[in-house]
Amino acid sequence: MGWDFETDPAYQAKLDWADEFVREEVEPLDLLWPGKAFWPPDETVRKVINPLKEEVRRQDLWATHLGPELGGKGHGQLQLSLLNEILGRSSWAPIIFGCQAPDTGNAEIIAHYGTEAQKERYLKPLLEGEVFSCYSMTEPQGGSDPTLFTTRAVKDGDEWVINGWKYFSSNARTAAFLIVMAVSDPDTSAYKGMSMFLVPTDTPGVKIVRNSGLAGESEEEGMHALIHYDDVRVPADALLGGEGQAFAVAQTRLGGGRIHHAMRTIGLAKMGLDAMCERALSREVSGGRLSDKQFVQGYIADSYAQLMQFRLYVLYTAWSIDKHNDYLKVRKDIAAIKVIMPDVLHDIAWRTIQVHGALGVSNEMPFTQMMTGASVMGLADGPTEVHKVTVAKQVLRDHEPSPGLWPTMHLPTRREAARAKYAAVLEHEVGNL
Numbered sequence: 001m002g003w004d005f006e007t008d009p010a011y012q013a014k015l016d017w018a019d020e021f022v023r024e025e026v027e028p029l030d031l032l033w034p035g036k037a038f039w040p041p042d043e044t045v046r047k048v049i050n051p052l053k054e055e056v057r058r059q060d061l062w063a064t065h066l067g068p069e070l071g072g073k074g075h076g077q078l079q080l081s082l083l084n085e086i087l088g089r090s091s092w093a094p095i096i097f098g099c100q101a102p103d104t105g106n107a108e109i110i111a112h113y114g115t116e117a118q119k120e121r122y123l124k125p126l127l128e129g130e131v132f133s134c135y136s137m138t139e140p141q142g143g144s145d146p147t148l149f150t151t152r153a154v155k156d157g158d159e160w161v162i163n164g165w166k167y168f169s170s171n172a173r174t175a176a177f178l179i180v181m182a183v184s185d186p187d188t189s190a191y192k193g194m195s196m197f198l199v200p201t202d203t204p205g206v207k208i209v210r211n212s213g214l215a216g217e218s219e220e221e222g223m224h225a226l227i228h229y230d231d232v233r234v235p236a237d238a239l240l241g242g243e244g245q246a247f248a249v250a251q252t253r254l255g256g257g258r259i260h261h262a263m264r265t266i267g268l269a270k271m272g273l274d275a276m277c278e279r280a281l282s283r284e285v286s287g288g289r290l291s292d293k294q295f296v297q298g299y300i301a302d303s304y305a306q307l308m309q310f311r312l313y314v315l316y317t318a319w320s321i322d323k324h325n326d327y328l329k330v331r332k333d334i335a336a337i338k339v340i341m342p343d344v345l346h347d348i349a350w351r352t353i354q355v356h357g358a359l360g361v362s363n364e365m366p367f368t369q370m371m372t373g374a375s376v377m378g379l380a381d382g383p384t385e386v387h388k389v390t391v392a393k394q395v396l397r398d399h400e401p402s403p404g405l406w407p408t409m410h411l412p413t414r415r416e417a418a419r420a421k422y423a424a425v426l427e428h429e430v431g432n433l
């Protein structure tokens with residue numbers, strides 16, 4: 001029997017260490033330098049974060065999910081999931097532990113499709129935590145439907161020339177390089193006519209026109225770039241994977257990215273539930289504590305049940321990825337998790353705000369950012385609706401149309417079949433009457 005919901009005691013000890021470390025050492029960074037996790041650290045920041053990263057390495061928890069050949073411990077996705085539940089509370093924690101989005105996904109595709117030279121130049125510093133990277137795929141006129149992309153890459157001798165617009169390219173302004181998806185052959189289908197390119201951000205022609213921020217962020221804080229690729233020349237060996245392979249590369253990247261977001265979302269939602277419970281136990285209203293009111297008890301029970309369902313599904317899916325070592329085989333469950341993730345975070349964040357009253361919506365508590373986070377989770381790496389379509393298609397693959405006019409569950413038809421099956425016995429019974 002293989003069902004086991006217990007964590008190996010040695011790894012649990014590591015998780016306990018990580019839990020305390022994140023609370024005591026890392027969460028203060030979110031308060032000192034909010035929104036700065038993806039900026040190259042200045043001297044002061046470096047003085048604080050370098051020793052913290054060193055401590056994580058000493059604990060063997062740096063980029064823990066990667067194989068030893070990539071500087072990790074090969075712990076896999078299930079163990080990463082348990083760790084990410086802790087890291088999800090803090091925007092700085094994934095950086096300190098070497099497993100932040102979008103860099104983990106980007107590292108995975110360079111590891112998978114990159115040449116030795118590309119790994120040396122891009123992957124090594126990325127895994128060392130020395131640089132950040134950017135995934136530049138969405139365009140202003142089309143995000144969820146990549147067949148609408150028009151950014152072009154044209155071969156010119158032994159170079160490629162890239163022209164076009166990209167939108168919401170996260171962290172482009174602080175990234176050392178961009179992974180750009182472009183149409184390399186417009187005469188074939190989008191699924192075979194697009195390629196990925198590794199483009200250093202300082203390449204002439206890479207023009208960041210503006211950096212969009214999320215709701216509540218100032219223009220200066222924006223991290224999501226509108227980029228004009230204006231005659232950007234890269235050598236032939238900037239191609240990542242084969243020519244026309246962009247879709248395959250994208251799937252590898254996005255599979256990992258999506259489940260990593262889900263793992264961290266568990267941590268964030270748990271933080272909301274903890275805050276809700278603390279407030280419910282602390283606040284007096286109408287002759288009793290909030291925790292004595294049934295509406296509030298309902299919020300707590302619903303949040304706990306929702307979070308537990310989500311958590312178990314994420315852990316199961318992480319386990320499946322480790323088992324199959326292939327994101328495509330787990331596509332249905334990754335898409336299903338992506339679908340439920342925004343609702344879990346939204347519902348728990350909303351209840352947390354509600355229980356805190358005015359304080360909950362104020363900028364003195366972090367809850368409205370969780371609400372924005374829920375909307376982000378319903379869009380980034382593909383909108384909910386598109387993932388629902390994926391889930392439905394995958395589920396339908398395991399089903400057949402009914403063989404005749406009536407559904408296979410049609411009771412009169414089944415009753416007739418049951419009678420036919422036991423006809424001999426039934427006739428005998430009738431004969432005995």
Ligand SMILES: Cc1cc2nc3c(=O)[nH]c(=O)nc-3n(C[C@H](O)[C@H](O)[C@H](O)COP(=O)(O)OP(=O)(O)OC[C@H]3O[C@@H](n4cnc5c(N)ncnc54)[C@H](O)[C@@H]3O)c2cc1C
Pocket residue numbers: 102134135136137138141142143144145167168169170171224376379380381382383384385386
């Ligand atoms: C915080 C954040 C970070 C991001 N980072 C990056 C990044 O680093 N790199 C990058 O390339 N992109 C990034 N994105 C962009 C993201 O991938 C897109 O927002 C997403 O793919 C949706 O594209 P869109 O915004 O153009 O929406 P659209 O494609 O215009 O879709 C809008 C809405 O239409 C509906 N819809 C779309 N398709 C269907 C359908 N088939 N059936 C039914 N309804 C549908 C959905 O409700 C959808 O939300 C990021 C987005 C966010 C919010």
